[in-house]
Amino acid sequence: MKNALISIGGLVIFAIVVLLLERLLRIFQIVTTSTQPALDTSTMILNLLPHYLGIAVPMALLLGIIITMDRFSRSSELTAAYGAGISLFHITRPFILIAAILAGLTVFIEGYLQPIGRYNYRQVEHSVKQQSFAAILREGTFTKVGNRMFYAGTEKPGSAIGPVFIYERVGNNSDDSSLRITTAEEGQLVIRESGEPVLQLAEGQTYRILGKTRLRGDLSFDKTAIAGAAELTAFRSRGKDERELTSLELLKNRKGDVYQTIDTDVNNAAFHLRAARAALLLILPFIAVPFGLNYGRNPSSTGIFVGVVMLVSLQKALEFGQSLGAKGIIPSGSGVWTIIVLVAGFAYYIYIKSAVKMGQPPLSSISIAIQGFKDRLGKRFARLKKAWVELR
Numbered sequence: 001m002k003n004a005l006i007s008i009g010g011l012v013i014f015a016i017v018v019l020l021l022e023r024l025l026r027i028f029q030i031v032t033t034s035t036q037p038a039l040d041t042s043t044m045i046l047n048l049l050p051h052y053l054g055i056a057v058p059m060a061l062l063l064g065i066i067i068t069m070d071r072f073s074r075s076s077e078l079t080a081a082y083g084a085g086i087s088l089f090h091i092t093r094p095f096i097l098i099a100a101i102l103a104g105l106t107v108f109i110e111g112y113l114q115p116i117g118r119y120n121y122r123q124v125e126h127s128v129k130q131q132s133f134a135a136i137l138r139e140g141t142f143t144k145v146g147n148r149m150f151y152a153g154t155e156k157p158g159s160a161i162g163p164v165f166i167y168e169r170v171g172n173n174s175d176d177s178s179l180r181i182t183t184a185e186e187g188q189l190v191i192r193e194s195g196e197p198v199l200q201l202a203e204g205q206t207y208r209i210l211g212k213t214r215l216r217g218d219l220s221f222d223k224t225a226i227a228g229a230a231e232l233t234a235f236r237s238r239g240k241d242e243r244e245l246t247s248l249e250l251l252k253n254r255k256g257d258v259y260q261t262i263d264t265d266v267n268n269a270a271f272h273l274r275a276a277r278a279a280l281l282l283i284l285p286f287i288a289v290p291f292g293l294n295y296g297r298n299p300s301s302t303g304i305f306v307g308v309v310m311l312v313s314l315q316k317a318l319e320f321g322q323s324l325g326a327k328g329i330i331p332s333g334s335g336v337w338t339i340i341v342l343v344a345g346f347a348y349y350i351y352i353k354s355a356v357k358m359g360q361p362p363l364s365s366i367s368i369a370i371q372g373f374k375d376r377l378g379k380r381f382a383r384l385k386k387a388w389v390e391l392r
Contacts (some may be wrong), residue, residue, distance in 0.1 A: 002072065003068050004064050004065060004068040004094065004095060004098060005070055007060075007063070007064035008060045008061055008064035008174050009060075010066075011056070011059070011063055011064055012056045012057060012060040014059060015052070015055070016049065016052050016053065016056050016127065018372060019052045019055060019056065020045065020048065021250060023048060027045070028041070030044075030125055030128055031044075031128055033140075034128045039124070040128050042123055043120075043124050044121055044354045046117075047117040047118070047121040048117065048121060049117070050109050050117045051118065052111035054109055054110050054114055054277070057102055057105070057106060057109075057122075057182035057281070058277070058280065058311060059311060060280060060285065061099060061102055061281060061284050061285075062287070062307050063100070063307065063308070064302045065095050065284070065285055065289060065292060065306060066288050066290065066292040066307055067292070067304070069291075069292025069293060070077050070292045072091075072292075073292065073293055073294045078293070087353075088289065088354060088355040089355060092285055092286070092289050092351075094286050094288065095285040095295065096282075098285075099281050099282050099285045102281050103278045103281040103282050104278075106278045106281060107274075107275075107278045110247070110274045111247030112246045112247070115243060115244045115245055116238075116246070118243055119238045119244040122235070123235045140212045142266065147167070147168060147169045148166060148167065149165075149167040150164075150165070150166055151165040151166075152187070155242070159184065160187065160188045161187055161188070162185050162187055163183065163185055163201075164183065164186065164204070165181075165182075166180075166181070166182040166183075166226075167179065167180075167181055168180040168182070178209060179209040180206065180207075180208050180209075181208075181209070182201070182204060182205075182206040182226075183204050183205060183206075184201035184224075185202060185203060185204060186201075186202050186203070187199055187200065187201050195339075198225050199222070199226045200223065200224075200225045201223070201225065201226070202222065203221075204221060204224070205220040205221065206224075223286075224302060231344050239259060239262075240260050240262075241262075242266050242267050245270075247271060247275075250267055250268075250270055250271040251271060253267050254268055254271070263326075263335065264332075265325060265326050265328045265332050266326040267331070268332035269322045269325035269332040269335075270322070272325065273318060273319070273322040276336040276339070276340050277336060279340055280314065280318075280340060280343065281282070283343055283347050284311075284347075286347040286348065286350075286351040287307070287310075287343075288307065290350045290351055290353075291303035291307050292305060293354055314339070314343060314367045317339050318336050318339055321334075321336040321339055322335060323335075323336065
């Protein structure tokens, strides 16, 4: 059990790091306009962890058990255990206990931490995109905040930067909307005692465009100032997306009378998907243990390869079943639970076959086929090499 816990824990950490690397680039692009990039980056990563844990835990559980069973098989410990009268089910019991703990953890992660983290991530992203001039004025970049587009040129001696270009849409509808364009040779950011940022512009002009061609209010200035940050709008309340609701909230909303903006089929399908993912963890030990058996004959890479392909396919199949239920094509829970029942039947078959009779492991035929393919490929390559030497 200790070896399995070490393997599973290491695989979880490794998977989270790999998955986060893909998202870090996008996070860095978002926080470029932040006044506190380190804090916002850390907050966004912490809110993403529950999402990636939901992906990493099933994979780590499956691979950890396969690797552990492969070590038992290769070191002849499994054969010795059989000789001492210890059954395969007795050997599997620690893995079942680990799976039960991880299933309970998954219920909490996907049922509470993940939806709350998803909402908090979007909230931080929303607030970062509405920043003050202190974050907006970056050298040589266009930045859109609210209804304004800012551009700052190269940095000048002192704290000035320029030229500065500000493009702003004024008005709420197409009938009275117009554009205000402001240009200046240089700008300087000043922070008042109250903490409010003020952008001081020098040697520039501003004018408005009404419609497509009409100019109005052309004004040149030596100095002017734009006070305040971009207009901040509060982020929407949680509950617009079913993925932001906890499992208890989804359960309360199964009839659609709590969050009326969410369709009942979508709501119930999301709840069943979360429950099915937790149930899948309880089945995985009965698949991973047979996949890890080799009795010193078939390589462990076969079980790992087949296990990864099978688990990825299962996750996609569950999402497909959930989408069918969300669209109302089938009952909301029938798609995902049909897949779980089929997987449980497959797990029962290969586990009983491995536990009752100590014969060829379930994946031995695949290993033999792969080895046979390698042998045939090697022989053909040797013949081609011999023919090439003769031709020369």
